[in-house]
Amino acid sequence: MAEELDESLVRSAQAGDMAAFAALVERHRAALRATAIALLGYTDDAEDAVQDALLTALQRLPELREPSAVVPWLKAAVRNNCRQQLRARKAVPVADPGLLLPPVTSPGEERLEQAATADWIRRGLDGLSAPIREVMMLRYFSGVTQYRQIAALCGISPDTVASRLRDGRRALAQQLRQTAEASFDEAGARAEAWHRESAQIVGSMLDGSFGTVVEDWYHPHALVDVMGLIHGDRSLLLDMLDWTFSADVGVRLHHTMASKDVLLWEADFVNPPSDPEHCPPTMVALFSLEQGRVARMGISYGTHHPG
Structure with missing residues (x-):
């Protein structure tokens, strides 16, 4: 029954029902957080890894071909984020942070720009400060994803990019939870x-x-x-x-x-x-x-x- 409910929520979310995506997230937030804590410990980084994975998953949800496998898919995204953070702690150059999930393989598949989801996220972004909105828009909604690139475009340091993204992920996640059932015409x-x-x-x-x-x-x-x-x-x-x-x-x-x-x-x-x-x-x-x-x-x- 749990897998059937997940599958139903995923299909509804893929059709533009953002309340369904919010419900899916709340069903599995604890499990995703546990996945992050297992790798990173009880730190703020664990919560950041979960929020980053959820935002990326929201963009790439149309690419999920097996809705019943959504939980392993989300956990894999969280683990990828955690591994990137662990590499960063060891001062190893981090790969492009946009590569959190498998890339699109079909020419017919495009980056998410479908009305319902895009409008939901736009409204959430509107509630953030301008400096945070800049780095969030670049990181999640453009081809510019590397911290050095974002820093150059915004005229700030890579460390400031990282801190603004961390603040932005948390604030946007809260905004999205509050506005999941709203209309964004x-x-x-x-x-x-x-x-x-x-x-x-x-x-x-x-x-x-x-x-x-x-x-x-x-x-x-x-x-x-x-x-x-x-x-x-x-x-x-x-x-x-x-x-x-x-x-x-x-x-x-x-x-x-x-x-x-x-x-x-x-x-x-x-x-x-x-x-x-x-x-x-x-x-x-x-x-x-x-x-x-x-x-x-x-x-x-x-x-x-x-x-």
Whole structure:
């Protein structure tokens, strides 16, 4: 009967019923915590390992092909997190923290961006402070998952990334438990509006009017940080855009996420045949907004599609 109930809850959660996912978590939270304690002892790290596993599982729940096996699946995620923490204690370089569960193997499977779950998490993120929201959005909802990358985009140290993620996991878990049965039409509509506006901004930049876009959308003293290595103001961004678009490079925006005053873009560069290596293949941009205008922009480049 227990497995049948778990299977029913998983199928309901996969169909978008977040109250079912919350019920599933509460059924097995004690067992998952015991799994973490067995490896890490009675420490805060054990609770962090459980919360991290649950957030990752929430994103990858559509990939679970055997709902009746959800408990071993969750425990495996917890054990993976614990092993990463144990390696970190021994000062061994930690693998990409995004690799907590088996990767997607079917081309038809995509990262979770389905309305019910995404809106539930967006509403939970809205209740967190902006600095914590930034690292949480990058860690769980973008291709930027390594602490060093997140640190560069946010202009903070890797240790600060770790502490903000720890605080964010706990706060978000509490938010999700409190809002599991709520309706989030407003959050979904706001996300769609931000995506449309982001696409319009990118389109305006591509048609040659990026100077006006930057002047209108960025605060006069907005800070621009590139990979944690190059720092400047709006003029730096204008120079970068001019260098990019004058070479006939295209930009394809493929993912956005917004939470109050934090906006995340992921995009691909489309280099011309005459200069196929003009720009790196991918870009992630993290925007901190004040009254709807950009106060800070962090930029990171990648060599492959983050999805």
